[in-house]
Amino acid sequence: MNTEEIMAQDNEYVMQTYGRQPLALKKGKGAVVWDVEGRAYIDCVAGIAVNNVGHAHPRVAEAISKQAHKLIHTSNIYYTEEQVRLAKLLVEVSPHQKAFFCNSGAEANEGAIKLARKYTGKGEIIAMENSFHGRTITTITATGQHKYKKNFGPLTPGFKHVPYGNLEAVGEAITNETAAVLVEPVQGEGGIIIPPEGYLDELKKLCHENDVLLIFDEVQTGFGRTGEMFASQTFKVTPDITTLAKAIAGGFPMGAVMASEEVGNAFQPGDHAATFGGGPLACAAGLASVETIREEGLLVRSRENGEYFKNQLKELFLEHGLVEDVRGVGMMLGMEMDMPCSRMVDDMRLQGVLVNCTAEKVLRFVPPLVISQEQINDVTDCLDEILRRLSD
Numbered sequence: 275m276n277t278e279e280i281m282a283q284d285n286e287y288v289m290q291t292y293g294r295q296p297l298a299l300k301k302g303k304g305a306v307v308w309d310v311e312g313r314a315y316i317d318c319v320a321g322i323a324v325n326n327v328g329h330a331h332p333r334v335a336e337a338i339s340k341q342a343h344k345l346i347h348t349s350n351i352y353y354t355e356e357q358v359r360l361a362k363l364l365v366e367v368s369p370h371q372k373a374f375f376c377n378s379g380a381e382a383n384e385g386a387i388k389l390a391r392k393y394t395g396k397g398e399i400i401a402m403e404n405s406f407h408g409r410t411i412t413t414i415t416a417t418g419q420h421k422y423k424k425n426f427g428p429l430t431p432g433f434k435h436v437p438y439g440n441l442e443a444v445g446e447a448i449t450n451e452t453a454a455v456l457v458e459p460v461q462g463e464g465g466i467i468i469p470p471e472g473y474l475d476e477l478k479k480l481c482h483e484n485d486v487l488l489i490f491d492e493v494q495t496g497f498g499r500t501g502e503m504f505a506s507q508t509f510k511v512t513p514d515i516t517t518l519a520k521a522i523a524g525g526f527p528m529g530a531v532m533a534s535e536e537v538g539n540a541f542q543p544g545d546h547a548a549t550f551g552g553g554p555l556a557c558a559a560g561l562a563s564v565e566t567i568r569e570e571g572l573l574v575r576s577r578e579n580g581e582y583f584k585n586q587l588k589e590l591f592l593e594h595g596l597v598e599d600v601r602g603v604g605m606m607l608g609m610e611m612d613m614p615c616s617r618m619v620d621d622m623r624l625q626g627v628l629v630n631c632t633a634e635k636v637l638r639f640v641p642p643l644v645i646s647q648e649q650i651n652d653v654t655d656c657l658d659e660i661l662r663r664l665s666d
């Protein structure tokens with residue numbers, strides 16, 4: 275099928291929940307994807323921070339295909355070696371001691387909220403304005419943006435929102451009924467918002483003084499995105515609970531809730547479950563993906579090439595009045611424009627670069643961590659040309 279035929283059938287048979295780009299993708303390799311017409315694109319979207327090890331990584335592909343020939347699924351009524359091996363590896367690379375496996379970011383956040391309520395025996399959750407935590411009823415409640423909630427009430431009771439970066443507001447919001455504070459260490463969908471200096475550290479202190487748990491939603495920041503395996507390591511602040519998904523299994527659907535020994539032990543048999551959670555296929559993909567990040571030195575690459583990319587973008591900021599700000603950490607970068615940026619996304623796609631526009635005015639760059647400096651140059655040259663044309 276060509277692009278037009280695929281678009282027509284999508285319109286006929288698929289619920290129209292996505293504002294899609296007119297592009298049908300067929301294959302990928304590293305930081306490049308190809309559409310069904312055979313055109314190549316440098317991919318700075320990467321499934322939205324999912325394909326951290328690059329598209330079609332041979333090690334991940336091999337692990338999935340080998341496992342598929344052995345055992346695709348079995349119930350969590352039984353044990354598998356793949357699940358315990360991945361849990362052990364995640365404990366090794368994270369600041370936590372226990373894992374629960376699920377299938378998506380929203381589901382991981384749901385699990386974290388249940389765990390915090392069970393452990394503390396309290397109900398209230400404090401979340402941040404401008405945050406994003408998923409699309410289930412409880413996670414749109416936790417999300418601090420109206421556009422995701424309208425038309426879907428009644429929402430889940432027990433949630434409050436405070437401005438991200440404002441410690442005083444958290445202090446005022448905490449009551450005797452507060453179970454946890456839920457925060458993205460770097461806000462992703464909200465426009466790549468970096469925490470103010472010392473904020474996460476102080477937030478942790480504030481939580482602990484008040485017997486409140488701190489939950490980091492690392493669904494987007496996880497697995498090398500910010501230059502360390504997790505943003506908790508980049509910012510040197512250990513939360514009580516971390517939620518993971520997106521890049522965890524190299525593009526295979528998976529999520530996880532990680533916690534300290536004590537908090538994790540609050541869940542007892544029967545408390546929580548997921549039919550597909552931690553299935554052998556997802557775990558094989560997760561093992562291959564996390565091992566690849568470690569063994570291919572992708573954390574160093576994320577830091578070094580991320581810094582290189584940010585500096586290239588900063589040069590564009592100095593040259594072009596239309597750019598308001600460039601910010602980011604590791605390979606999680608944002609370029610804020612003084613206008614909505616969806617036109618620029620179209621222009622870049624037509625020139626062979628995929629980016630995405632979030633928070634209306636922010637071009638988000640979250641490419642595979644394997645992207646080369648040469649590919650980064652191609653992206654910024656393309657941006658330079660478009661910005662030049664726009665300011666004429």
Ligand SMILES: *Cc1c(COP(=O)(O)O)cnc(C)c1O
Nearest residue numbers: 378379380406407408462493494
């Ligand atoms: C993408 C994202 C989610 C939701 O993940 P799904 O797998 O789509 O449910 C939650 N939190 C953050 C920070 C995200 O970026």
